[in-house]
Amino acid sequence: xxxxxxxxxxxxxxxxxxxxxxxxxxxxxxxxxxxxxxxxxxxxxxxxxxxxxxxxxxxxxxxxxxxxxxxxxxxxxxxxxxxxxxxxxxxxxxxxxxxxxxxxxxxxxxxxxxxxxxxxxxxxxxxxxxxxxxxxxxxxxxxxxxxxxxxxxxxxxxxxxxxxxxxxxxxxxxxxxxxxxxxxxxxxxxxxxxxxxxxxxxxxxxxxxxxxxxxxxxxxxxxxxxxxxxxxxxxxxxxxxxxxxx
Amino acid sequence: xxxxxxxxxxxxxxxxxxxxxxxxxxxxxxxxxxxxxxxxxxxxxxxxxxxxxxxxxxxxxxxxxxxxxxxxxxxxxxxxxxxxxxxxxxxxxxxxxxxxxxxxxxxxxxxxxxxxxxxxxxxxxxxxxxxxxxxxxxxxxxxxxxxxxxxxxxxxxxxxxxxxxxxxxxxxxxxxxxxxxxxxxxxxxxxxxxxxxxxxxxxxxxxxxxxxxxxxxxxxxxxxxxxxxxxxxxxxxxxxxxxxxx
Amino acid sequence: xxxxxxxxxxxxxxxxxxxxxxxxxxxxxxxxxxxxxxxxxxxxxxxxxxxxxxxxxxxxxxxxxxxxxxxxxxxxxxxxxxxxxxxxxxxxxxxxxxxxxxxxxxxxxxxxxxxxxxxxxxxxxxxxxxxxxxxxxxxxxxxxxxxxxxxxxxxxxxxxxxxxxxxxxxxxxxxxxxxxxxxxxxxxxxxxxxxxxxxxxxxxxxxxxxxxxxxxxxxxxxxxxxxxxxxxxxxxxxxxxxxxxx
Amino acid sequence: xxxxxxxxxxxxxxxxxxxxxxxxxxxxxxxxxxxxxxxxxxxxxxxxxxxxxxxxxxxxxxxxxxxxxxxxxxxxxxxxxxxxxxxxxxxxxxxxxxxxxxxxxxxxxxxxxxxxxxxxxxxxxxxxxxxxxxxxxxxxxxxxxxxxxxxxxxxxxxxxxxxxxxxxxxxxxxxxxxxxxxxxxxxxxxxxxxxxxxxxxxxxxxxxxxxxxxxxxxxxxxxxxxxxxxxxxxxxxxxxxxxxxx
Numbered sequence: 001x002x003x004x005x006x007x008x009x010x011x012x013x014x015x016x017x018x019x020x021x022x023x024x025x026x027x028x029x030x031x032x033x034x035x036x037x038x039x040x041x042x043x044x045x046x047x048x049x050x051x052x053x054x055x056x057x058x059x060x061x062x063x064x065x066x067x068x069x070x071x072x073x074x075x076x077x078x079x080x081x082x083x084x085x086x087x088x089x090x091x092x093x094x095x096x097x098x099x100x101x102x103x104x105x106x107x108x109x110x111x112x113x114x115x116x117x118x119x120x121x122x123x124x125x126x127x128x129x130x131x132x133x134x135x136x137x138x139x140x141x142x143x144x145x146x147x148x149x150x151x152x153x154x155x156x157x158x159x160x161x162x163x164x165x166x167x168x169x170x171x172x173x174x175x176x177x178x179x180x181x182x183x184x185x186x187x188x189x190x191x192x193x194x195x196x197x198x199x200x201x202x203x204x205x206x207x208x209x210x211x212x213x214x215x216x217x218x219x220x221x222x223x224x225x226x227x228x229x230x231x232x233x234x235x236x237x238x239x240x241x242x243x244x245x246x
Numbered sequence: 247x248x249x250x251x252x253x254x255x256x257x258x259x260x261x262x263x264x265x266x267x268x269x270x271x272x273x274x275x276x277x278x279x280x281x282x283x284x285x286x287x288x289x290x291x292x293x294x295x296x297x298x299x300x301x302x303x304x305x306x307x308x309x310x311x312x313x314x315x316x317x318x319x320x321x322x323x324x325x326x327x328x329x330x331x332x333x334x335x336x337x338x339x340x341x342x343x344x345x346x347x348x349x350x351x352x353x354x355x356x357x358x359x360x361x362x363x364x365x366x367x368x369x370x371x372x373x374x375x376x377x378x379x380x381x382x383x384x385x386x387x388x389x390x391x392x393x394x395x396x397x398x399x400x401x402x403x404x405x406x407x408x409x410x411x412x413x414x415x416x417x418x419x420x421x422x423x424x425x426x427x428x429x430x431x432x433x434x435x436x437x438x439x440x441x442x443x444x445x446x447x448x449x450x451x452x453x454x455x456x457x458x459x460x461x462x463x464x465x466x467x468x469x470x471x472x473x474x475x476x477x478x479x480x481x482x483x484x485x486x487x488x489x490x491x492x
Numbered sequence: 493x494x495x496x497x498x499x500x501x502x503x504x505x506x507x508x509x510x511x512x513x514x515x516x517x518x519x520x521x522x523x524x525x526x527x528x529x530x531x532x533x534x535x536x537x538x539x540x541x542x543x544x545x546x547x548x549x550x551x552x553x554x555x556x557x558x559x560x561x562x563x564x565x566x567x568x569x570x571x572x573x574x575x576x577x578x579x580x581x582x583x584x585x586x587x588x589x590x591x592x593x594x595x596x597x598x599x600x601x602x603x604x605x606x607x608x609x610x611x612x613x614x615x616x617x618x619x620x621x622x623x624x625x626x627x628x629x630x631x632x633x634x635x636x637x638x639x640x641x642x643x644x645x646x647x648x649x650x651x652x653x654x655x656x657x658x659x660x661x662x663x664x665x666x667x668x669x670x671x672x673x674x675x676x677x678x679x680x681x682x683x684x685x686x687x688x689x690x691x692x693x694x695x696x697x698x699x700x701x702x703x704x705x706x707x708x709x710x711x712x713x714x715x716x717x718x719x720x721x722x723x724x725x726x727x728x729x730x731x732x733x734x735x736x737x738x
Numbered sequence: 739x740x741x742x743x744x745x746x747x748x749x750x751x752x753x754x755x756x757x758x759x760x761x762x763x764x765x766x767x768x769x770x771x772x773x774x775x776x777x778x779x780x781x782x783x784x785x786x787x788x789x790x791x792x793x794x795x796x797x798x799x800x801x802x803x804x805x806x807x808x809x810x811x812x813x814x815x816x817x818x819x820x821x822x823x824x825x826x827x828x829x830x831x832x833x834x835x836x837x838x839x840x841x842x843x844x845x846x847x848x849x850x851x852x853x854x855x856x857x858x859x860x861x862x863x864x865x866x867x868x869x870x871x872x873x874x875x876x877x878x879x880x881x882x883x884x885x886x887x888x889x890x891x892x893x894x895x896x897x898x899x900x901x902x903x904x905x906x907x908x909x910x911x912x913x914x915x916x917x918x919x920x921x922x923x924x925x926x927x928x929x930x931x932x933x934x935x936x937x938x939x940x941x942x943x944x945x946x947x948x949x950x951x952x953x954x955x956x957x958x959x960x961x962x963x964x965x966x967x968x969x970x971x972x973x974x975x976x977x978x979x980x981x982x983x984x
Contacts, residue, residue: 017565018510043563044333068809069816070562071535073509078807079815079853087290090344098340099333102382115817136348263811264756289809314563315570316808317781319755324561325569325607361571536825579782582836590832591825594874628840 005202005234006163006221006244008032008111008144010064012050013041023050027057029227031243034111034144037092040066040074041113044095051099060243061100062109062144065092067116074114082129085116089133093141108245109163110134111144120154121146121177127154135160142245147217148176163244166207166219168198169226174213191229198222198230202239220244251448251480252409252467252490254278254357254390256310258296259287269296273303275473277489280357280390283338286312286320287359290341297345306489307346308355308390311338313362320360328375331362335379339387354491355409356380357390366400367392367423373400381406388491393463394422409490412453412465414444415472420459437475444468444476448485466490497694497726498655498713498736500524500603500636502556504542505533515542519549521719523735526603526636529584532558532566533605536587543591552735553592554601554636557584559608566606574621577608581625585633600737601655602626603636612646613638613669619646627652634736639709640668655736658699658711660690661718666705683721690714690722694731712736743940743972744901744959744982746770746849746882748802750788751779761788765795767965769981772849772882775830778804778812779851782833789837798981799838800847800882803830805854812852820867823854827871831879846983847901848872849882858892859884859915865892873898880983885955886914901982904945904957906936907964912951929967936960936968940977958982 011033013020020041027033033054036042042050054061066074068088080088089110097107112120112130120127127145131154134143140161145151147164155162169188171179179186188194201207201222206214221244224230234241257279259266266287273279279300282288288296300307312320314334326334335356343353358366358376366373373391377400380389386407391397393410401408415434417425425432434440447453447468452460467490470476480487503525505512512533519525525546528534534542546553558566560580572580581602589599604612604622612619619637623646626635632653637643639656647654661680663671671678680686693699693714698706713736716722726733749771751758758779765771771792774780780788792799804812806826818826827848835845850858850868858865865883869892872881878899883889885902893900907926909917917924926932939945939960944952959982962968972979 015507015510016563018507018512020510038337044337045330047337048329048333068807071508071806072816072818072822077817078810080810083294084291084810087294087345090348091284091290091293091341094340094342094344094347095337096340097343098336098383101340101384102336137344138347261753261756262809264753264758266756314561317560317754318570318572318576323571324564326564330564530829536829537822539829540821540825575786576783579786579837582840583776583782583785583833586832586834586836586839587829588832589835590828590875593832593876594828629836630839 003238004240004242005219006031007224007227007230007241008034008165008221008244009224009227010034010036011054012036012046014046015041015043015070023053026227027053027059029231030059030224031241032060032062032108032221034062034064035096036113037063037065037096039068039088039092040070047096047099051103051105055103055105060108060245061096061105062111063093063096063107064111064113065089065116066113074116077115077119082125085126085129086133089130090137093133093137106245107138107141108243109142109144120151121149124150124154127151128158131155131158131160131162144221147219148215163220164218165221165223166201166217168222168224168230169194172207172209172215174209174211174215176215176217179210189226191226194226195229195233198224199233199237202234203237249484250486250488251465252277253470253473253476253487254280254411254467254490255470255473256280256282257300258282258292260292261287261289261316269299272473273299273305275477276305276470277487278306278308278354278467280308280310281342282359283309283311283342285314285334285338286316293342293345297349297351301349301351306354306491307342307351308357309339309342309353310357310359311335312359320362323361323365328371331372331375332379335376336383339379339383352491353384353387354489355388355390366397367395370396370400373397374404377401377404377406377408390467393465394461409466410464411467411469412447412463414468414470414476415440418453418455418461420455420457420461422461422463425456435472437472440472441475441479444470445479445483448480449483495730496732496734497711498523499716499719499722499733500526500657500713501716501719502526502528503546504528504538506538507533507535507562515545518719519545519551521723522551522716523733524552524554524600524713526554526556527588528605529555529557529588531560531580531584532562539588539591543595543597547595547597552600552737553588553597554603555585555588555599556603556605557581557608558605566608569607569611574617577618577621578625581622582629585625585629598737599630599633600735601634601636612643613641616642616646619643620650623647623650623652623654636713639711640707655712656710657713657715658693658709660714660716660722661686664699664701664707666701666703666707668707668709671702681718683718686718687721687725690716691725691729694726695729741976742978742980743957744769745962745965745968745979746772746903746959747962747965748772748774749792750774750784752784753779753781753808761791764965765791765797767969768797768962769979770798770800770846770959772800772802773834774851775801775803775834777806777826777830778808785834785837789841789843793841793843798846798983799834799843800849801831801834801845802849802851803827804851812854815853815857820863823864823867824871827868828875831871831875844983845876845879846981847880847882858889859887862888862892865889866896869893869896869898869900882959885957886953901958902956903959903961904939904955906960906962906968907932910945910947910953912947912949912953914953914955917948927964929964932964933967933971936962937971937975940972941975
C-alpha cells in the first residue's frame with residue numbers, strides 16, 4: 001500500500017482581465033500545478049504570478065500545453081500534423097520553463113490539456129509525440145500519462161520519465177478511459193464521492209467504472225478539482241501528499 | 247584593431263503559409279541568428295526549422311522577442327507596463343530556448359525586436375527590463391545592446407553579459423541612435439556603402455552620421471541585411487566572423 | 493429641461509469560457525448596449541447572444557470597437573496609422589452589424605472602447621477618423637461623442653449623426669475630460685453619488701469637477717455602470733429612458 | 739448552351755507585412771473575388787485595399803470566411819459546434835460587408851474557405867448552417883455551392899439564393915467531389931488542361947473524373963487559379979464573363 005500520492009490541478013487559466021479558477025485557494029491543497037501556457041488559456045503575466053504563487057506554497061510546477069485556440073479553451077479538436085503538435089508542445093514547455101527558471105524552480109512535468117490530452121488518451125502516435133516532445137526538452141521532465149491508456153505504452157516506448165495519473169472527480173469507462181464531459185454526470189461534484197474514489201484508487205489500486213466494473217489503476221498522481229475533502233481523507237488515511245517529482 | 251566580428255541577422259520571420267525572408271541563403275553569411283518567437287512573427291514550426299537550419303550552418307541562435315502584434319509585425323509601439331514587458335520577454339525567450347535545447351544548442355543571446363527594441367534604445371528603464379529579463383533567464387545569455395545608447399548603461403547596471411551592436415546598413419544620427427525608418431534614405435541599400443560603413447566601424451571604431459559627425463562605435467556584433475559584400479570585405483580585411491558568444 | 497435620456501453600458505465582454513460582466517441583469521436597466529466586437533473582448537458566439545438578449549429586452553445595439561489587444565482588454569494604447577484605425581473600426585462595426593441584421597435590429601450607434609476612445613477624447617484627427625468610419629458605414633449610425641471633447645467638433649466637421657455623452661460614475665476634470673482611471677477615486681462606486689451626478693447632468697446641464705468647477709454638459713446619453721439607483725432616480729424625476737436613436 | 743460564366747478566385751490573403759497572391763494581376767481576369775475576412779487570412783487594411791481594387795476593376799466582391807486559424811491558413815479542420823460555425827460565418831460576412839458598404843458595393847456572395855468549405859461539401863448539416871448564415875444575413879447574398887455536392891441540397895432546403903460552382907484546375911472524383919489536395923496531381927498546373935476542363939464544363943456540362951467517368955456539372959461560376967489561358971479560351975468560344983450576381 002502506497003503511503004504517498006501527488007495531487008495535481010490545472011492552474012493559471014486566467015487571461016488578461018479575465019479571471020478563471022481560484023488559484024490562491026487551490027494552491028494550498030495540491031502538490032503539483034499544471035500551468036496553462038498562453039495558448040488555450042493563461043498569458044505571460046498570469047504565468048509569472050502562478051509560478052510565483054506555486055513557489056511560495058511549495059507546489060511543483062509543470063507545463064499544461066494545449067491547442068492554439070483561446071476562444072475554445074483548447075477543448076476543440078484540431079487536425080494538426082505530428083510535426084505541428086510536437087513544435088507546439090515544445091514552444092509552450094519552453095515558455096513556462098522561462099518563468100520556472102527565473103524563480104529558481106525546475107519544470108517538473110508536462111501534461112497535455114483538453115482536446116489534445118483526450119486525443120493522446122486514445123491515439124498512441126499522438127501520445128508518443130507528446131512523450132517525445134517532453135524527452136527532447138529534458139531528461140528530467142515527467143510526462144503525465146493517464147493510467148490505463150496508450151499514454152503509458154507511449155511513455156515506455158519513448159523512454160521518457162513518466163507517472164501514471166488518475167482522476168478523482170471523473171466517472172470512468174470500463175476500459176479505463178474517462179467518460180466524456182459531454183455525457184451528463186461524468187464530472188463528480190459530490191466531495192464525499194470524489195474523496196472515496198480517490199482513496200480507493202490510492203489505497204486499493206482500482207476504480208469502479210460507471211457500469212460497476214472494477215478497473216485497476218495505480219496512480220502516482222491524482223488530478224483533482226474538489227480538494228479539501230480529498231486532502232482531509234488522505235490525511236486520515238496517513239497518506240502523504242508530495243510532488244510527483246520528489 | 248579587432249580581428250573578429252559577429253554578424254547577426256533577423257531570421258525565422260515566416261508564419262504559417264506566409265514566407266518572409268531568404269533564411270536559407272542568409273544563414274550562409276551570418277554567425278548569429280535573431281529568431282522571431284511567434285509574437286510579431288514566426289510560429290513554432292518555423293522556429294524549429296530555423297534552429298535546425300542554424301545548427302546545420304554552424305550559426306549561433308538567439309531570441310528576437312517583440313510585441314504581441316503579428317498584424318503590425320511588432321513595429322507599432324504598445325503602452326505596456328514594465329511587468330508586462332518583462333513577462334512577455336521571458337515567455338518568448340523560453341519558447342525559443344525549447345527548440346535550441348531540443349537541438350542541443352545554447353540560447354546564445356537576446357535582442358529586442360522592432361518598436362520594443364527602438365523603445366529600449368532611448369528608455370533606460372525599458373532597457374533595464376530587457377537586460378533583467380535576460381539575466382533572470384540565464385547568466386550565460388548575452389544581451390545585445392545598441393552601441394551608444396542607454397542599452398549599454400542598462401546592461402552594466404543590471405550586470406548582464408552583453409555585447410555592443412552596430413548596424414551596417416542603417417544611417418546614423420549624430421547622437422549614435424539610428425535614423426528612423428520613416429525617414430527616406432535611412433536604410434542603406436547600396437552594398438558598397440554598407441560594406442564600407444561596416445568596415446569603418448569594425449576597423450576604425452567609428453561611423454559617419456548623416457550630418458558628417460564621426461560617432462565612436464566599437465561593435466562586437468553587426469546587424470546586417472546586405473550580406474555577401476560585407477562578408478567579402480571583412481575577409482579581405484582579414485577579419486574573422488564568429489558568433490558573439492564564442 | 494429634457495424629459496428623456498438614454499442609458500448606455502458596455503455589454504458582451506465575455507470571451508469563450510471567460511465570463512465578464514452581468515449582462516442579463518444590466519440589460520434590464522439600460523436603453524442602449526455597447527457591444528464588444530471580438531478584438532478587445534467578445535467573440536462571435538457572445539456577440540450573437542448579446543444581440544439576442546438586447547432584442548428580448550428592447551435595448552438598442554451599438555458597436556464598441558477597440559484595439560486588437562485581447563490580452564490588454566483594449567486598454568493599452570497602440571501606435572496605429574489613421575488608415576489602420578479606420579479599417580479596424582469598419583471591420584468591427586460590420587462584424588456586429590451582421591448579428592444585428594440577423595436579428596432584425598439596426599446598428600444604432602458606435603462608441604470607441606478603452607484606450608482608443610480615450611485617444612479620441614483628446615485627438616481631433618483620431619476623432620474624425622472614428623466619425624468618418626461611422627459615416628462611411630451608414631448615414632443612420634450614431635457616433636457617440638463625449639460631451640466637452642473634440643469628439644463633438646469631429647462629429648460636426650465630418651457631418652455624421654451624433655449624440656453627446658456623459659459619465660454618471662466617473663470623476664470629471666475641470667476641462668470636461670474624464671479623470672484617468674489610474675488616479676484612485678476616479679470611478680464613483682457610491683450609487684447615491686453616481687445617481688446625483690447623473691440627475692444633475694440630465695436636469696441641470698452641468699457636472700461638478702473634482703476641483704469644484706461647474707462644467708456644462710448636456711448629455712443625450714449617459715454611460716452607466718451602477719444602474720438600479722440611477723434608474724430609480726430618473727423615474728422619480730419623471731425622466732423617460734429611451735434609446736438614443738429613437 | 740450557356741453564353742456566360744462567372745470566374746471567381748480567392749483574393750485578399752495577405753496579412754500585415756506578409757504578402758500572398760498576385761491580386762493586382764488576377765483581378766484583371768476574374769468577375770467575382772472571394773475575399774478573406776481576417777480569420778484564416780487577410781486583415782482589415784488588406785480587406786479595404788482588396789475591395790477598393792475590385793471596385794476599380796469592376797469585380798464583384800464576396801466573403802470568404804474560414805476557421806479561426808491564421809497559423810494553419812484555415813486548412814486544418816476544427817471540431818466546432820453548429821452554433822459556433824454559424825456565428826463565425828456571420829461575423830466574417832459582416833466584417834467584409836463593412837468595406838463593401840463603405841465603397842458602395844453590395845456583398846454579392848459567400849463561399850466557405852479551406853477545411854470549412856471541404857466539410858460543407860460532404861456534411862449536409864454544415865452546408866445548411868453555411869446557407870442559413872448567408873440567408874439570415876441577407877436575402878440578396880448568393881451562397882456558392884459546389885456542384886454535385888450536398889451544398890446544392892442545403893441551398894434548396896434553406897431557400898437561399900445560390901449558384902453552382904465548379905473548379906477549372908482541380909481533378910474530380912467520379913462522385914463529383916474534388917480529389918484531395920493531399921493526393922499528388924490533384925491540382926492542375928497545365929494552363930491548356932485547365933482551360934480545356936473549364937470549357938468542357940461550361941459548354942458541354944460535364945467534367946471527366948480521374949478514372950474517366952463523365953460527371954455532369956453545369957457551373958454558373960468557375961473557381962480559377964490559372965487565369966489568362968482560361969479567359970482567352972472563353973473569349974474564343976464567345977462566352978461572356980460576368981459576376982454571378984448580375
